[in-house]
Amino acid sequence: MNLVQRPTRPFVGLAEAVVDLSAVRDNVQTLHKRIRPGTEIMAVVKADAFGHGAIQVARAAVEAGATWLGVARADEALQLRAAGLTEPILIWLYDASELLLLSDIDVSVSTVAELQQAVSAPNVRHVHLKLDTGMHRGGSAPGQWIELTRAAAHYEALGAVKVRGIWSHLSHGDEPDATHSKKQLALLRTGVSLARRAGLDPEVIHLANSAGALTLDAPDCNLVRIGAGLFGIDEAGAGLRQPMRLVTKVAQVRRIPAGEGVSYGHDFVAERDTTVALIPIGYADGVPRTASGRASVLVRGVRLPVIGRITMDQFVVDAGDLAIEPGTPVVVFGNGDAGEPVTEDWAEWAGTIPHEIYCGLGSRVPRRYVEGTSS
Numbered sequence: 571m572n573l574v575q576r577p578t579r580p581f582v583g584l585a586e587a588v589v590d591l592s593a594v595r596d597n598v599q600t601l602h603k604r605i606r607p608g609t610e611i612m613a614v615v616k617a618d619a620f621g622h623g624a625i626q627v628a629r630a631a632v633e634a635g636a637t638w639l640g641v642a643r644a645d646e647a648l649q650l651r652a653a654g655l656t657e658p659i660l661i662w663l664y665d666a667s668e669l670l671l672l673s674d675i676d677v678s679v680s681t682v683a684e685l686q687q688a689v690s691a692p693n694v695r696h697v698h699l700k701l702d703t704g705m706h707r708g709g710s711a712p713g714q715w716i717e718l719t720r721a722a723a724h725y726e727a728l729g730a731v732k733v734r735g736i737w738s739h740l741s742h743g744d745e746p747d748a749t750h751s752k753k754q755l756a757l758l759r760t761g762v763s764l765a766r767r768a769g770l771d772p773e774v775i776h777l778a779n780s781a782g783a784l785t786l787d788a789p790d791c792n793l794v795r796i797g798a799g800l801f802g803i804d805e806a807g808a809g810l811r812q813p814m815r816l817v818t819k820v821a822q823v824r825r826i827p828a829g830e831g832v833s834y835g836h837d838f839v840a841e842r843d844t845t846v847a848l849i850p851i852g853y854a855d856g857v858p859r860t861a862s863g864r865a866s867v868l869v870r871g872v873r874l875p876v877i878g879r880i881t882m883d884q885f886v887v888d889a890g891d892l893a894i895e896p897g898t899p900v901v902v903f904g905n906g907d908a909g910e911p912v913t914e915d916w917a918e919w920a921g922t923i924p925h926e927i928y929c930g931l932g933s934r935v936p937r938r939y940v941e942g943t944s945s
């Protein structure tokens with residue numbers, strides 16, 4: 571393999587997550603080219619943009635052509651508004667009391683009771699009715715849809731609210747032949763025509779997430795909700811780029827003789843005399859403890875195995891006879907160009923998905939924003 575030796579820029583502190591915003595923009599543009607012309611993109615920046623930083627990622631996505639923003643919760647939406655983002659924002663999980671704090675935020679509504687809460691909130695104007703088309707994780711039960719759309723049409727006629735969107739969520743968006751997705755699309759289509767019959771005229775119809783946007787051709791829809799794809803999680807192989815690189819540096823180095831154990835419980839015992847290096851981040855920073863004994867990191871162009879248990883603030887690698895010293899840069903994950911692990915590797919080692927690796931990145935790790943991979 572041709573390994574590119576990319577110098578890691580010196581940084582203050584023990585670790586940093588470097589986020590290349592040009593990769594976020596590229597991902598938005600790549601996805602735009604792959605979906606039906608005229609389909610708009612909602613950048614889903616919930617959970618602090620999967621740990622990447624909601625405000626910075628939202629701005630980059632909007633610069634690249636995203637016209638909507640989506641987050642799970644009310645406080646996440648308020649944070650985006652406070653940062654000066656003016657695009658329409660949709661939230662889908664909230665408590666009735668939070669609706670009173672919102673202004674100029676679209677909310678998802680699944681029941682007549684939720685609709686009434688939205689109507690009662692003084693500054694909630696726009697709602698998106700959500701139909702359960704098979705995910706069975708929220709949304710209107712199909713049997714209650716007609717009642718919901720009629721109630722919404724009633725409140726629209728009173729000028730109390732506007733149904734700006736109708737939507738649903740895919741359960742198998744990454745399934746290449748889209749069998750489930752097509753069924754869900756057909757149910758959504760029926761739901762939309764019933765809503766039109768009730769007198770509603772929604773501006774946007776949306777169903778697909780990142781993977782679904784690539785696997786399901788949905789002429790009924792004019793908006794897709796893109797989360798994972800912004801961060802290079804490329805479930806449908808669209809050539810997306812991973813923007814984040816997690817780097818740290820060796821804290822201490824020591825030689826141990828054969829037969830010595832490392833970290834709690836001595837899960838690792840050295841078979842030969844070796845150099846062990848202390849890496850100063852742990853599971854509180856998002857390095858998953860369940861990856862203990864399987865993971866590796868990149869140091870001076872070489873993959874060094876993580877040995878013993880990963881602890882809250884630190885873990886140990888076996889450096890063999892490699893010359894390293896305190897301060898030597900360590901790449902925990904990146905886009906893989908230099909031979910470093912990618913988040914898919916960490917996910918496999920930890921028995922999870924890359925989404926959880928990103929979301930687990932702790933608040934002690936500063937995020938630094940760059941343009942391009944050379945910075």
Ligand SMILES: *Cc1c(COP(=O)(O)O)cnc(C)c1O
Pocket residue numbers: 614616662739778779780781795796797798799
């Ligand atoms: C998280 C989320 C998305 C984004 O899904 P990805 O697979 O990350 O693109 C879209 N819609 C809803 C309702 C979500 O909760």
